[in-house]
Amino acid sequence: MTSENTPEAGPARSRAQVVIDGIRQMITSGELVAGSRLPVERELGTRLGVSRGPLREGVRALVILGILETRQGDGTYVTSLEPGRLFEPLGMLAELQSPENNVHLLGVRRVLEPEAAAHAALRISDDDLAEAARILDRGESLLTDERIDLEATIDVDTDFHRLIANASGNPAFAAIIDALVSRTARARLWRAIHQHDAVHSTQQEHRAILTALAAHDPDRARIRMMVHVLGVEEYTAAHLDESAPEIVDGGEPGIAGRGVAGGLGQAQEA
Amino acid sequence: MTSENTPEAGPARSRAQVVIDGIRQMITSGELVAGSRLPVERELGTRLGVSRGPLREGVRALVILGILETRQGDGTYVTSLEPGRLFEPLGMLAELQSPENNVHLLGVRRVLEPEAAAHAALRISDDDLAEAARILDRGESLLTDERIDLEATIDVDTDFHRLIANASGNPAFAAIIDALVSRTARARLWRAIHQHDAVHSTQQEHRAILTALAAHDPDRARIRMMVHVLGVEEYTAAHLDESAPEIVDGGEPGIAGRGVAGGLGQAQEA
């Protein structure tokens, strides 16, 4: 059904869309592989039957999507097509989501991040563990200040989560989590503003996650991460209620968690 | 007013990128909301300091991303910005993934789909249950034929998974799963080709999932879906080894450093 092949479909598709479909087909057909160089603008436009204007529009769109890469004075090339590259625009898309959908994005995080942590526990390197420890040390040094640097705190949190996502060994995991983490950066910022203690408890949750990772214990890492993300999710949902009275849905909290008992200690939120 | 305020950054950002950032900022700042109409091309170009060429390139890119929508003779508008709309290009991105990354995408499915099934079990409507049953009936009618219609079988599978994803009530879940399902359509096609029995077993797994959904039992739905996706994953991984022995890529298999702003030495794996 997704295969829309109407040879004589005329004005329905814009010329730029023709360009996008054409280049995409060149890639899927194997004519263009990762790193291949595309024909010059003039020639490519002639081949696809479009002028340089729409051609450039289509190429530009593919550049934004991370599929193509143009280098002035050199040419246009196909990117590595790696997940980390292709899912990059997903961050911008998540950024534009309306606040009501934030709970939905957090729902995805709540599922993906614990699994990423479990994977990371099995395969994380000593270097990454040391790096994670450094990140958390940086975060704790911020707590000593009387006036907490929110920007730096968010950076610490983002770096920590990204490190774990990358250590999971699944680029798709890492890319999606990466996009969602940057989206919720603002939510966590509010959390820090409204509730200073949250900074400390978050730091403790991070420490617990790191401990589980260092022990290479996937179950513990999963649970720790689960509790951590759940805390963020609940906080966001709660504060969304008071800032936006017209809540659409409010996710059902009735889902039990993956066969593991949730009653682990350290859940000190609210 | 002038968004061009990086005197020393210079040509790092193309004019089209300026347009994209400018429009995105208009949306995040609240100047443009869902359904808003953008200024006309000339005016918008003047405001952003770019000509109509790059302006159209940037607008086109945002159209592809599902953020804007242009109607000839009318104007350019901001879309609804719903997750289902914004994550639409994700399908095309997943489609371009190299086969080696297929296992990674399936890893995401293995995590997301069981959770989506659990959610769906709690909130699926009777109409959707009936629709799901109709889909599976359609699939079983295909099995009676001596010559199995692979195309129709794939459609059945796709429709079934999409229905469950949508019934989960989480648009983000549905959008991501939707993209991944369409990607793996080909893998399932091969499965059907190489192993005819897989069609029957898949159908049986689908039935088991539907039964759990009808019982509104999230745990059973989760487990049934988990087994189902795991089967696809294992099959794909096994056949990937024998169909593509040589890895295309020449670069490091590790995750390359992503463009994180803070230059705090990320994990460098050699």
Add this chain to the structure above:
DNA sequence: CTCCTCCAAAGATCTGATGAATTCACGGGT
């Protein structure tokens, strides 16, 4: 009041020209 026709507005496309950045070869110097 309804329907049809016509026109202005706005995006879509084409064409030509100019600027900017990169690459590569050439030639001179060491």
Add this chain to the structure above:
DNA sequence: ACCCGTGAATTCATCAGATCTTTGGAGGAG
């Protein structure tokens, strides 16, 4: 023989003007 600076050629980036197509609404005919 090797290294390095310089310039032309190539290619993308941008700008500007003109024309076509589609849309939506105004205004008149029935």
